[in-house]
Amino acid sequence: MTWVKICGITSRDALEAAVGEGASAVGFVFEPGSPRYVGNRIGEVRSWLDLVPEGIERVAVVGEADNLPSDLEGFTAVQWVAGVPRAKGLRRIKAHRLSGSEPPPTARDADFVLLDAFHRGAWGGTGTTVDWAAAAAFARDAALPVVLAGGLTPENVAAALRAVHPFGVDVSSGLESSPGVKDVALIRAFIRAARRSG
Numbered sequence: 001m002t003w004v005k006i007c008g009i010t011s012r013d014a015l016e017a018a019v020g021e022g023a024s025a026v027g028f029v030f031e032p033g034s035p036r037y038v039g040n041r042i043g044e045v046r047s048w049l050d051l052v053p054e055g056i057e058r059v060a061v062v063g064e065a066d067n068l069p070s071d072l073e074g075f076t077a078v079q080w081v082a083g084v085p086r087a088k089g090l091r092r093i094k095a096h097r098l099s100g101s102e103p104p105p106t107a108r109d110a111d112f113v114l115l116d117a118f119h120r121g122a123w124g125g126t127g128t129t130v131d132w133a134a135a136a137a138f139a140r141d142a143a144l145p146v147v148l149a150g151g152l153t154p155e156n157v158a159a160a161l162r163a164v165h166p167f168g169v170d171v172s173s174g175l176e177s178s179p180g181v182k183d184v185a186l187i188r189a190f191i192r193a194a195r196r197s198g
Contacts, residue, residue, distance in 0.1 A: 002161060003168025004194045005147065006175070006187055007061060007079075008036035014182035015048050021191040024168065025057035027079065031067050035180035036172065042069060049074040057091065079114060093147065098134055106143050113142060114170055117150040129156075132163040139166050154189035158197040169194055 006018040007027030018026050028045050029036040038045050049058050060075045062068050065083030072078070077091035085092065094110035096102060098117060105113050115135055117128035129151030139146040145167035152160055153174040160169065173179070175186040 002194050002197065003145075003147065004191050005057070005059065005168065005170040006172075006182075006191070007059070007149075007170055008034075008172035008176075008180070009048075009182065010036055010038055010180050011182065012048055012051075013184055014187060015051060017182075017184040017187040018191070019052055019056060021188045022195070023056060023191055025059055025077070026052060027059040027061045027170075027172075029061045030069055031061070031063045037180075039067075039069065046074050059093065077111075094144075095149075098130055098138065104138070104142060110144060112147055112167070113144045114147045114149050115139070115166070132160060135166070136164045139164055152190075154186055154193050157190060157194050161194065161197045 003024040005025035005027055006023045008029050009015050009026055015026060028038050030039045052058050057077045058075045059077040059079050060068055060072055061079045063081045065080040065085040068078055068085055075090060077093055078085045078087045079093035079095060081095045092110040093112045093114050094105040095114045095116055096104055098115060115130060115138060117130045135148060147168040147170050148160060148164050148166040149170040152169055152171045157169055171190055175182050175190055177183045
């Protein structure tokens with residue numbers, strides 16, 4: 001069954017929809033400047049984490065590893081692009097942008113690699129679609145389980161899964177009615193489409 005992460009959650013309604021539909025992981029963004037930033041609402045986010053059943057990853061997400069919260073209580077995983085995270089005892093998801101200029105992460109670096117599109121001036125969450133042929137080649141040779149991100153929606157996730165054959169998928173902006181605001185119906189539709197296809 002395909003591993004599915006709903007990222008950039010900013011409301012309890014969105015979290016409840018993701019959990020209720022059976023998401024494998026939920027992500028909360030702590031990178032300043034992101035429209036999905038929840039670092040100024042850490043108390044509220046911690047109360048939401050209590051709603052997430054055991055077995056669903058609770059992921060703290062940043063671009064720069066130094067921007068992770070100092071206290072990661074309640075989280076089970078971290079996701080980052082640059083730097084080295086303080087992640088003792090937590091699962092590590094290393095975001096890797098398909099630019100050709102960065103070496104792919106190894107098992108020493110992380111537990112999963114999240115494959116996203118390169119977008120100058122942004123860490124991720126831009127809605128830019130990854131080149132699926134390049135992603136498929138990357139996934140075939142990767143030393144780690146590959147989670148495909150970048151421009152996924154309920155309409156294209158089935159085709160992406162068929163083309164790339166990743167371990168899982170990650171979505172954020174493709175489920176929003178406006179930047180940072182998740183649409184509950186789209187969350188449900190995405191998870192159902194991914195599950196039917198994998």
